[in-house]
Amino acid sequence: MRIPVGLRVRQRWRGRSERLLESPRWRSGAAVVAGALPALAFPEPSLWWFAHVALLPWMLLVRTAPTWRRAAVEGWLGGMGFMVAMHHWLLPSLHVFLLVIGALLGLLWAPWGVLVRSMLGGTPSTARAAAAVAVIPSGWLMIELVRSWEGLGGPWGLLGASQWEVTPALRLASVGGVWLVSLLVLAVNTAGVLLVAVPAARTPALAGTVVCALAVTSAWIWAPQPKEAGRVRIAVVQPGVVNGMDSVERRFDRGEELTRQVRGSDVDLVVWGESSVGADLGRRPDLAVRLAELSRAVGAEVLVNVDARSEGTSGQAGIFKSSVLVGPSGVTGDRYDKMRLVPFGEYVPARAVLGWATSVGKAAGEDRLRGAAPVVMTMPADGQGGPGGLRLGPLVCFESAFPDMSRHLTRAGAQLLIAQSATSSFQGSWAPEQHASLAALRAAESGRPMVHATLTGVSAVYGAGGRQVGRWIGTDTSGAVVYDVPLADGTTLYVRYGDWPVYAALAVLVALGAAGATRSLRRPSRPAQGPAEPPVRTAHGSPARPVR
Known part of the structure:
Protein backbone atom coordinates (compact mmCIF):
# COMPACT_ATOMS: atom_id res chain seq x y z
CA MET A 1 0.00 0.00 0.00
CA ARG A 2 1.39 3.38 -1.04
CA ILE A 3 1.67 6.08 1.64
CA PRO A 4 -0.02 9.37 0.59
CA VAL A 5 2.37 12.16 -0.37
CA GLY A 6 1.01 14.49 2.32
CA LEU A 7 1.57 11.90 5.03
CA ARG A 8 5.13 11.24 3.80
CA VAL A 9 5.88 14.98 3.93
CA ARG A 10 4.52 15.24 7.47
CA GLN A 11 6.55 12.22 8.56
CA ARG A 12 9.73 13.66 7.07
CA TRP A 13 9.09 17.05 8.68
CA ARG A 14 8.40 15.41 12.03
CA GLY A 15 11.58 13.38 11.73
CA ARG A 16 13.67 16.45 10.89
CA SER A 17 12.06 18.42 13.72
CA GLU A 18 12.87 15.66 16.19
CA ARG A 19 16.46 15.51 14.97
CA LEU A 20 16.78 19.28 15.32
CA LEU A 21 15.40 19.18 18.85
CA GLU A 22 17.98 16.53 19.69
CA SER A 23 20.87 18.51 18.20
CA PRO A 24 22.84 20.33 20.94
CA ARG A 25 24.28 22.80 18.41
CA TRP A 26 20.85 23.77 17.08
CA ARG A 27 19.40 24.03 20.57
CA SER A 28 22.27 26.25 21.70
CA GLY A 29 21.78 28.69 18.83
CA ALA A 30 18.02 28.69 19.34
CA ALA A 31 18.48 29.46 23.05
CA VAL A 32 20.65 32.52 22.32
CA VAL A 33 18.16 33.88 19.78
CA ALA A 34 15.11 33.12 21.93
CA GLY A 35 16.71 34.79 24.93
CA ALA A 36 17.33 37.97 22.90
CA LEU A 37 13.68 38.36 21.82
CA PRO A 38 12.41 40.23 24.94
CA ALA A 39 14.69 43.18 24.06
CA LEU A 40 12.17 44.10 21.35
CA ALA A 41 9.65 45.03 24.04
CA PHE A 42 11.84 47.92 25.20
CA PRO A 43 12.46 51.25 23.47
CA GLU A 44 13.35 51.95 20.71
CA PRO A 45 11.10 49.24 19.17
CA SER A 46 8.87 49.60 22.26
CA LEU A 47 6.67 46.61 21.42
CA TRP A 48 5.36 46.54 25.00
CA TRP A 49 2.71 43.91 24.21
CA PHE A 50 5.40 41.53 22.94
CA ALA A 51 6.81 41.19 26.47
CA HIS A 52 3.81 39.03 27.40
CA VAL A 53 4.74 36.34 24.84
CA ALA A 54 8.44 37.04 24.21
CA LEU A 55 9.64 34.35 26.62
CA LEU A 56 7.52 31.57 25.15
CA PRO A 57 10.11 30.31 22.57
CA TRP A 58 12.85 30.20 25.18
CA MET A 59 10.71 28.48 27.80
CA LEU A 60 9.25 26.00 25.28
CA LEU A 61 12.79 25.07 24.28
CA VAL A 62 14.10 24.68 27.83
CA ARG A 63 11.14 22.56 29.00
CA THR A 64 12.11 19.92 26.40
CA ALA A 65 15.77 19.78 27.44
CA PRO A 66 16.79 16.10 27.70
CA THR A 67 18.71 16.57 30.96
CA TRP A 68 18.96 18.99 33.87
CA ARG A 69 22.45 19.94 32.73
CA ARG A 70 21.17 20.77 29.25
CA ALA A 71 18.39 22.91 30.75
CA ALA A 72 20.99 24.86 32.73
CA VAL A 73 23.10 25.39 29.58
CA GLU A 74 20.10 26.69 27.64
CA GLY A 75 19.14 28.95 30.52
CA TRP A 76 22.68 30.36 30.50
CA LEU A 77 22.79 30.83 26.73
CA GLY A 78 19.37 32.50 26.69
CA GLY A 79 20.43 34.80 29.49
CA MET A 80 23.56 35.72 27.56
CA GLY A 81 21.45 36.47 24.48
CA PHE A 82 19.16 38.69 26.53
CA MET A 83 21.96 40.65 28.19
CA VAL A 84 23.85 41.26 24.92
CA ALA A 85 20.66 42.27 23.09
CA MET A 86 19.61 44.66 25.87
CA HIS A 87 23.06 46.28 25.98
CA HIS A 88 24.10 45.96 22.33
CA TRP A 89 24.52 49.74 22.14
CA LEU A 90 27.56 49.36 24.42
CA LEU A 91 29.42 47.39 21.75
CA PRO A 92 31.27 50.46 20.33
CA SER A 93 32.49 51.26 23.84
CA LEU A 94 33.25 47.81 25.26
CA HIS A 95 33.92 45.82 22.06
CA VAL A 96 34.45 42.11 22.75
CA PHE A 97 34.30 42.77 26.48
CA LEU A 98 30.51 43.09 26.12
CA LEU A 99 30.32 39.43 25.09
CA VAL A 100 32.40 38.46 28.13
CA ILE A 101 30.07 40.43 30.43
CA GLY A 102 27.03 38.91 28.72
CA ALA A 103 28.39 35.40 29.17
CA LEU A 104 29.16 35.98 32.85
CA LEU A 105 25.80 37.58 33.67
CA GLY A 106 24.01 34.95 31.60
CA LEU A 107 25.06 32.38 34.21
CA LEU A 108 22.39 33.87 36.48
CA TRP A 109 19.76 32.20 34.26
CA ALA A 110 21.27 28.70 34.49
CA PRO A 111 19.29 27.78 37.67
CA TRP A 112 16.20 29.33 36.10
CA GLY A 113 16.55 26.96 33.16
CA VAL A 114 16.55 24.02 35.56
CA LEU A 115 13.52 25.49 37.31
CA VAL A 116 11.60 25.82 34.02
CA ARG A 117 12.32 22.20 33.09
CA SER A 118 11.37 21.02 36.56
CA MET A 119 8.03 22.85 36.62
CA LEU A 120 6.98 22.62 32.95
CA GLY A 121 8.77 19.55 31.58
CA GLY A 122 6.83 16.48 30.50
CA THR A 123 3.14 16.53 31.40
CA PRO A 124 2.88 18.45 34.68
CA SER A 125 0.06 17.68 37.05
CA THR A 126 -2.60 20.26 37.77
CA ALA A 127 -0.91 21.15 41.06
CA ARG A 128 2.53 21.49 39.45
CA ALA A 129 1.14 23.59 36.60
CA ALA A 130 -0.64 25.92 39.03
CA ALA A 131 2.53 26.25 41.12
CA ALA A 132 4.58 27.02 38.01
CA VAL A 133 2.64 30.25 37.43
CA ALA A 134 4.03 31.52 40.75
CA VAL A 135 7.37 29.70 40.96
CA ILE A 136 8.87 30.52 37.55
CA PRO A 137 8.20 34.29 37.83
CA SER A 138 9.68 34.21 41.33
CA GLY A 139 12.86 32.60 40.02
CA TRP A 140 13.17 35.26 37.33
CA LEU A 141 12.68 38.02 39.89
CA MET A 142 15.59 36.70 41.95
CA ILE A 143 17.77 37.06 38.85
CA GLU A 144 16.61 40.65 38.38
CA LEU A 145 17.36 41.35 42.03
CA VAL A 146 20.90 39.97 41.88
CA ARG A 147 21.87 41.72 38.65
CA SER A 148 20.42 44.99 39.97
CA TRP A 149 23.51 45.29 42.13
CA GLU A 150 25.46 48.30 40.90
CA GLY A 151 28.65 46.27 40.45
CA LEU A 152 26.89 43.93 38.01
CA GLY A 153 25.56 46.75 35.85
CA GLY A 154 22.47 47.80 37.75
CA PRO A 155 18.77 47.26 37.05
CA TRP A 156 18.81 48.07 33.35
CA GLY A 157 16.37 45.99 31.31
CA LEU A 158 14.13 44.72 34.10
CA LEU A 159 11.29 43.04 32.23
CA GLY A 160 8.64 45.11 34.01
CA ALA A 161 10.27 48.30 32.72
CA SER A 162 9.11 47.40 29.20
CA GLN A 163 5.59 48.38 30.30
CA TRP A 164 6.52 52.02 30.98
CA GLU A 165 3.78 53.43 28.72
CA VAL A 166 0.94 51.11 29.78
CA THR A 167 -1.35 52.84 32.26
CA PRO A 168 -2.52 49.68 34.13
CA ALA A 169 1.11 48.58 34.53
CA LEU A 170 2.07 52.00 35.90
CA ARG A 171 -0.73 51.72 38.43
CA LEU A 172 0.59 48.28 39.38
CA ALA A 173 4.06 49.80 39.81
CA SER A 174 2.63 52.20 42.38
CA VAL A 175 1.66 49.13 44.43
CA GLY A 176 4.80 47.00 44.19
CA GLY A 177 7.27 48.82 42.00
CA VAL A 178 8.71 47.53 38.76
CA TRP A 179 9.19 44.19 40.54
CA LEU A 180 5.45 43.53 40.65
CA VAL A 181 5.12 44.35 36.96
CA SER A 182 7.92 41.88 36.15
CA LEU A 183 6.11 39.18 38.11
CA LEU A 184 2.92 39.83 36.16
CA VAL A 185 4.67 39.67 32.77
CA LEU A 186 6.41 36.40 33.71
CA ALA A 187 3.16 34.88 35.00
CA VAL A 188 1.45 35.61 31.68
CA ASN A 189 4.36 34.04 29.76
CA THR A 190 4.26 30.95 31.98
CA THR A 217 -8.01 45.40 38.10
CA SER A 218 -7.77 45.52 41.90
CA ALA A 219 -4.71 47.77 41.73
CA TRP A 220 -6.56 50.03 39.31
CA ILE A 221 -9.58 50.33 41.61
CA TRP A 222 -8.30 50.57 45.16
CA ALA A 223 -4.58 51.43 45.05
CA PRO A 224 -4.17 54.87 46.64
CA GLN A 225 -2.91 57.56 44.27
CA PRO A 226 -1.36 60.92 45.13
CA LYS A 227 -3.59 63.90 44.40
CA GLU A 228 -2.58 67.01 42.51
CA ALA A 229 -1.28 69.79 44.74
CA GLY A 230 -0.33 72.78 42.66
CA ARG A 231 1.88 73.15 39.62
CA VAL A 232 5.43 74.14 38.83
CA ARG A 233 6.90 75.37 35.54
CA ILE A 234 10.12 73.61 34.59
CA ALA A 235 12.41 74.55 31.71
CA VAL A 236 14.53 71.67 30.39
CA VAL A 237 17.64 72.83 28.51
CA GLN A 238 19.15 70.40 25.99
CA PRO A 239 22.18 71.89 24.17
CA GLY A 240 22.53 68.98 21.73
CA VAL A 241 25.69 67.45 20.31
CA VAL A 242 28.72 69.71 20.70
CA ASN A 243 32.05 68.43 19.38
CA GLY A 244 35.58 69.78 19.27
CA MET A 245 38.49 70.40 21.61
CA ASP A 246 36.61 73.18 23.41
CA SER A 247 33.31 71.28 23.55
CA VAL A 248 32.96 71.73 27.34
CA GLU A 249 33.13 75.52 27.12
CA ARG A 250 30.93 75.66 24.03
CA ARG A 251 28.33 73.40 25.68
CA PHE A 252 28.16 75.82 28.62
CA ASP A 253 27.76 78.73 26.20
CA ARG A 254 24.98 76.92 24.35
CA GLY A 255 23.17 76.08 27.60
CA GLU A 256 23.40 79.71 28.63
CA GLU A 257 22.05 80.88 25.27
CA LEU A 258 19.09 78.47 25.36
CA THR A 259 18.26 79.37 28.96
CA ARG A 260 17.93 83.03 28.05
CA GLN A 261 15.29 82.02 25.50
CA VAL A 262 12.84 81.06 28.29
CA ARG A 263 13.00 84.55 29.82
CA GLY A 264 9.46 85.82 30.25
CA SER A 265 7.97 82.29 30.37
CA ASP A 266 7.38 82.52 34.13
CA VAL A 267 9.46 79.43 34.86
CA ASP A 268 10.18 78.29 38.42
CA LEU A 269 13.23 76.12 37.75
CA VAL A 270 15.67 75.54 34.89
CA VAL A 271 17.29 72.10 34.62
CA TRP A 272 20.51 71.37 32.72
CA GLY A 273 21.79 67.88 31.93
CA GLU A 274 24.64 65.81 33.32
CA SER A 275 28.17 67.21 32.89
CA SER A 276 26.71 70.51 31.65
CA VAL A 277 29.43 72.37 33.61
CA GLY A 278 33.00 71.15 33.16
CA ALA A 279 34.73 73.00 36.00
CA ASP A 280 34.32 73.27 39.77
CA LEU A 281 32.34 76.46 40.41
CA GLY A 282 34.51 77.19 43.44
CA ARG A 283 37.61 77.26 41.26
CA ARG A 284 35.88 79.05 38.38
CA PRO A 285 34.02 81.94 40.03
CA ASP A 286 33.47 83.45 36.59
CA LEU A 287 31.17 80.56 35.70
CA ALA A 288 29.33 80.88 39.02
CA VAL A 289 28.78 84.60 38.32
CA ARG A 290 27.42 83.86 34.85
CA LEU A 291 24.99 81.28 36.24
CA ALA A 292 23.80 83.66 38.98
CA GLU A 293 23.23 86.38 36.38
CA LEU A 294 21.34 83.85 34.27
CA SER A 295 19.13 82.98 37.24
CA ARG A 296 18.30 86.65 37.74
CA ALA A 297 17.55 87.08 34.04
CA VAL A 298 14.99 84.27 33.88
CA GLY A 299 13.70 84.70 37.43
CA ALA A 300 14.32 81.11 38.48
CA GLU A 301 16.95 78.88 40.06
CA VAL A 302 19.15 76.84 37.73
CA LEU A 303 20.05 73.22 38.53
CA VAL A 304 23.31 72.39 36.77
CA ASN A 305 25.54 69.33 36.89
CA VAL A 306 29.27 69.74 37.48
CA ASP A 307 31.66 67.07 36.21
CA ALA A 308 35.03 68.17 37.55
CA ARG A 309 37.78 67.64 40.04
CA SER A 310 36.75 69.05 43.41
CA GLU A 311 36.41 68.27 47.09
CA GLY A 312 33.16 66.38 47.49
CA THR A 313 30.67 66.40 50.33
CA SER A 314 32.43 63.29 51.65
CA GLY A 315 35.62 65.32 52.17
CA GLN A 316 37.57 63.44 49.49
CA ALA A 317 39.27 65.20 46.61
CA GLY A 318 38.82 63.83 43.12
CA ILE A 319 36.43 63.86 40.17
CA PHE A 320 32.77 64.04 41.15
CA LYS A 321 29.53 64.39 39.21
CA SER A 322 27.49 66.84 41.25
CA SER A 323 24.05 68.41 41.02
CA VAL A 324 24.41 72.05 42.09
CA LEU A 325 21.59 74.56 42.60
CA VAL A 326 22.36 78.15 41.61
CA GLY A 327 20.12 81.12 42.44
CA PRO A 328 20.21 84.88 41.81
CA SER A 329 22.78 85.31 44.57
CA GLY A 330 25.01 82.47 43.39
CA VAL A 331 25.47 78.87 44.47
CA THR A 332 22.88 78.10 47.14
CA GLY A 333 25.02 75.58 48.99
CA ASP A 334 22.82 72.61 48.01
CA ARG A 335 24.93 69.98 46.28
CA TYR A 336 24.48 66.30 45.59
CA ASP A 337 27.40 64.08 44.56
CA LYS A 338 26.52 61.03 42.49
CA MET A 339 26.60 57.89 44.64
CA ARG A 340 26.14 54.98 42.23
CA LEU A 341 28.62 54.91 39.40
CA VAL A 342 28.54 53.09 36.07
CA PRO A 343 30.93 50.11 36.07
CA PHE A 344 33.69 50.64 33.49
CA GLY A 345 32.03 53.87 32.30
CA GLU A 346 32.88 55.87 35.45
CA TYR A 347 35.14 53.47 37.30
CA VAL A 348 36.82 50.14 36.66
CA PRO A 349 35.99 47.49 39.28
CA ALA A 350 39.17 45.93 40.69
CA ARG A 351 41.24 48.16 38.42
CA ALA A 352 44.45 46.32 39.36
CA VAL A 353 42.99 43.18 37.75
CA LEU A 354 40.64 44.56 35.09
CA GLY A 355 42.50 47.71 34.12
CA TRP A 356 43.27 46.14 30.74
CA ALA A 357 39.67 46.93 29.77
CA THR A 358 40.77 50.51 29.07
CA SER A 359 42.92 49.24 26.20
CA VAL A 360 40.09 47.45 24.35
CA GLY A 361 37.25 49.92 24.91
CA LYS A 362 36.26 53.30 26.26
CA ALA A 363 36.49 52.35 29.93
CA ALA A 364 37.15 55.11 32.47
CA GLY A 365 40.79 56.15 32.53
CA GLU A 366 40.36 57.47 36.09
CA ASP A 367 37.79 56.44 38.66
CA ARG A 368 35.13 58.95 39.65
CA LEU A 369 34.46 59.27 43.37
CA ARG A 370 31.16 58.59 45.13
CA GLY A 371 29.00 60.94 47.13
CA ALA A 372 28.32 60.28 50.79
CA ALA A 373 24.51 60.42 50.97
CA PRO A 374 21.36 61.35 49.03
CA VAL A 375 20.29 65.00 49.26
CA VAL A 376 16.91 66.73 49.15
CA MET A 377 17.43 70.31 47.98
CA THR A 378 15.09 73.12 49.01
CA MET A 379 14.59 76.02 46.65
CA PRO A 380 15.07 79.33 48.49
CA ALA A 381 11.89 81.19 49.35
CA ASP A 382 13.45 84.52 48.45
CA GLY A 383 14.19 83.67 44.82
CA GLN A 384 12.86 85.82 42.04
CA GLY A 385 9.67 83.99 41.25
CA GLY A 386 9.23 80.31 41.81
CA PRO A 387 7.65 78.35 44.61
CA GLY A 388 9.87 78.97 47.59
CA GLY A 389 10.41 75.84 49.63
CA LEU A 390 9.93 73.38 46.75
CA ARG A 391 11.92 70.24 47.62
CA LEU A 392 13.94 68.62 44.83
CA GLY A 393 15.26 65.07 44.75
CA PRO A 394 18.26 64.97 42.35
CA LEU A 395 19.62 61.82 40.72
CA VAL A 396 22.44 61.60 38.19
CA CYS A 397 22.15 59.52 35.02
CA PHE A 398 22.43 55.78 35.84
CA GLU A 399 20.78 56.33 39.24
CA SER A 400 17.34 56.76 37.68
CA ALA A 401 17.36 52.99 37.04
CA PHE A 402 17.33 52.20 40.78
CA PRO A 403 13.81 52.10 42.31
CA ASP A 404 15.14 52.35 45.85
CA MET A 405 16.86 55.70 45.27
CA SER A 406 13.76 57.58 44.12
CA ARG A 407 11.75 55.89 46.88
CA HIS A 408 14.27 57.08 49.48
CA LEU A 409 14.13 60.65 48.18
CA THR A 410 10.33 60.60 48.26
CA ARG A 411 10.28 59.36 51.84
CA ALA A 412 12.76 62.13 52.69
CA GLY A 413 10.28 64.73 51.43
CA ALA A 414 11.15 65.32 47.77
CA GLN A 415 8.26 66.81 45.81
CA LEU A 416 9.96 66.71 42.41
CA LEU A 417 12.43 64.08 41.23
CA ILE A 418 15.08 65.16 38.72
CA ALA A 419 17.48 62.95 36.79
CA GLN A 420 20.33 64.72 35.00
CA SER A 421 21.76 62.53 32.28
CA ALA A 422 24.11 62.45 29.28
CA THR A 423 23.80 59.75 26.64
CA SER A 424 26.02 61.59 24.15
CA SER A 425 28.16 58.51 23.49
CA PHE A 426 25.16 56.49 22.34
CA GLN A 427 23.48 58.76 19.80
CA GLY A 428 21.58 56.81 17.17
CA SER A 429 21.17 53.76 19.43
CA TRP A 430 18.32 52.47 21.61
CA ALA A 431 19.98 53.81 24.77
CA PRO A 432 18.50 57.35 24.93
CA GLU A 433 14.91 56.11 24.59
CA GLN A 434 15.46 53.27 27.06
CA HIS A 435 16.93 55.67 29.60
CA ALA A 436 14.17 58.26 29.23
CA SER A 437 11.49 55.57 29.71
CA LEU A 438 12.83 54.63 33.16
CA ALA A 439 11.66 57.95 34.62
CA ALA A 440 8.05 56.95 33.93
CA LEU A 441 8.42 53.93 36.24
CA ARG A 442 10.12 55.99 38.95
CA ALA A 443 7.32 58.60 38.82
CA ALA A 444 4.63 55.92 39.07
CA GLU A 445 6.39 54.11 41.91
CA SER A 446 6.98 57.24 43.98
CA GLY A 447 3.84 59.20 43.17
CA ARG A 448 6.03 62.20 42.36
CA PRO A 449 6.60 63.94 39.01
CA MET A 450 9.98 63.33 37.46
CA VAL A 451 12.14 65.35 35.07
CA HIS A 452 14.69 63.53 32.89
CA ALA A 453 17.03 66.19 31.49
CA THR A 454 19.90 65.29 29.15
CA LEU A 455 22.61 67.00 27.14
CA THR A 456 21.73 65.47 23.78
CA GLY A 457 18.37 63.72 24.24
CA VAL A 458 16.08 62.08 24.93
CA SER A 459 14.74 64.48 27.60
CA ALA A 460 11.26 63.92 29.04
CA VAL A 461 8.92 64.83 31.91
CA TYR A 462 6.37 62.57 33.62
CA GLY A 463 3.56 63.29 36.03
CA ALA A 464 3.04 61.63 39.41
CA GLY A 465 1.26 58.64 37.84
CA GLY A 466 3.99 58.03 35.28
CA ARG A 467 2.12 59.54 32.34
CA GLN A 468 4.10 61.73 29.97
CA VAL A 469 3.81 65.51 30.32
CA GLY A 470 4.27 67.44 27.08
CA ARG A 471 6.60 66.04 24.46
CA TRP A 472 9.92 64.25 24.40
CA ILE A 473 12.93 66.28 23.30
CA GLY A 474 14.54 63.96 20.75
CA THR A 475 18.20 63.37 20.04
CA ASP A 476 17.95 65.57 16.95
CA THR A 477 16.99 68.67 18.96
CA SER A 478 18.93 71.51 20.53
CA GLY A 479 16.57 73.70 22.50
CA ALA A 480 14.77 74.62 25.71
CA VAL A 481 11.23 73.43 26.43
CA VAL A 482 8.98 74.63 29.25
CA TYR A 483 6.73 72.08 30.97
CA ASP A 484 3.76 72.79 33.22
CA VAL A 485 4.23 70.00 35.77
CA PRO A 486 1.53 69.02 38.31
CA LEU A 487 2.86 68.38 41.82
CA ALA A 488 1.27 65.77 44.08
CA ASP A 489 0.52 65.05 47.72
CA GLY A 490 0.04 61.66 49.31
CA THR A 491 1.95 58.43 49.01
CA THR A 492 1.91 55.16 47.10
CA LEU A 493 1.93 51.66 48.50
CA TYR A 494 5.38 51.13 47.01
CA VAL A 495 6.78 54.14 48.88
CA ARG A 496 5.09 52.87 52.03
CA TYR A 497 6.02 49.18 51.86
CA GLY A 498 8.96 49.03 49.47
CA ASP A 499 10.14 45.91 47.66
CA TRP A 500 7.58 43.52 49.12
CA PRO A 501 7.16 41.56 45.81
CA VAL A 502 10.81 40.55 46.08
CA TYR A 503 10.25 39.11 49.55
CA ALA A 504 7.06 37.39 48.39
CA ALA A 505 8.95 35.78 45.50
CA LEU A 506 11.67 34.63 47.89
CA ALA A 507 9.00 33.10 50.15
CA VAL A 508 7.55 31.18 47.17
CA LEU A 509 10.96 29.71 46.35
CA VAL A 510 11.60 28.81 50.00
CA ALA A 511 8.20 27.08 50.13
CA LEU A 512 9.09 25.18 46.95
CA GLY A 513 12.36 24.03 48.49
CA ALA A 514 10.62 23.00 51.70
CA ALA A 515 8.00 21.02 49.76
CA GLY A 516 10.73 19.24 47.81
CA ALA A 517 12.61 18.38 51.00
CA THR A 518 9.40 17.05 52.60
CA ARG A 519 8.68 14.80 49.63
CA SER A 520 12.21 13.42 49.81
CA LEU A 521 11.80 12.57 53.47
CA ARG A 522 8.43 10.90 52.93
CA ARG A 523 9.62 8.80 49.99
CA PRO A 524 10.17 5.23 51.26
CA SER A 525 13.74 4.08 50.93
CA ARG A 526 14.44 0.94 48.94
CA PRO A 527 15.86 -1.98 50.94
CA ALA A 528 19.46 -2.73 50.22
CA GLN A 529 19.85 -5.67 47.86
CA GLY A 530 22.46 -8.27 48.84
CA PRO A 531 24.06 -10.80 46.53
CA ALA A 532 21.61 -13.12 44.79
CA GLU A 533 21.13 -16.48 46.54
CA PRO A 534 22.10 -19.56 44.51
CA PRO A 535 19.13 -21.57 43.20
CA VAL A 536 18.06 -24.68 45.10
CA ARG A 537 18.81 -27.82 43.08
CA THR A 538 17.26 -31.28 43.15
CA ALA A 539 19.14 -34.52 43.57
CA HIS A 540 19.47 -34.76 39.79
CA GLY A 541 21.19 -31.36 39.69
CA SER A 542 18.39 -29.42 37.93
CA PRO A 543 16.95 -26.26 39.51
CA ALA A 544 13.89 -26.86 41.62
CA ARG A 545 10.60 -25.49 40.30
CA PRO A 546 9.04 -22.75 42.36
CA VAL A 547 6.05 -23.70 44.44
CA ARG A 548 2.82 -22.25 42.98
Missing part, protein backbone atom coordinates in the same frame (compact mmCIF):
# COMPACT_ATOMS: atom_id res chain seq x y z
CA ALA A 191 0.53 30.57 31.51
CA GLY A 192 1.12 30.91 27.76
CA VAL A 193 3.54 27.98 27.77
CA LEU A 194 1.00 25.82 29.56
CA LEU A 195 -1.73 26.77 27.10
CA VAL A 196 0.46 26.03 24.08
CA ALA A 197 2.36 22.93 25.14
CA VAL A 198 0.42 21.21 27.92
CA PRO A 199 -3.27 20.74 27.01
CA ALA A 200 -3.94 18.94 30.29
CA ALA A 201 -2.82 22.04 32.23
CA ARG A 202 -4.96 24.59 30.41
CA THR A 203 -7.34 24.98 33.33
CA PRO A 204 -4.68 26.17 35.84
CA ALA A 205 -3.11 28.27 33.07
CA LEU A 206 -6.38 30.04 32.42
CA ALA A 207 -6.93 30.39 36.16
CA GLY A 208 -3.47 32.00 36.52
CA THR A 209 -4.25 34.43 33.71
CA VAL A 210 -7.53 35.38 35.40
CA VAL A 211 -5.72 35.95 38.69
CA CYS A 212 -3.25 38.29 36.93
CA ALA A 213 -6.12 40.20 35.36
CA LEU A 214 -7.85 40.50 38.74
CA ALA A 215 -4.62 41.76 40.33
CA VAL A 216 -4.31 44.52 37.76
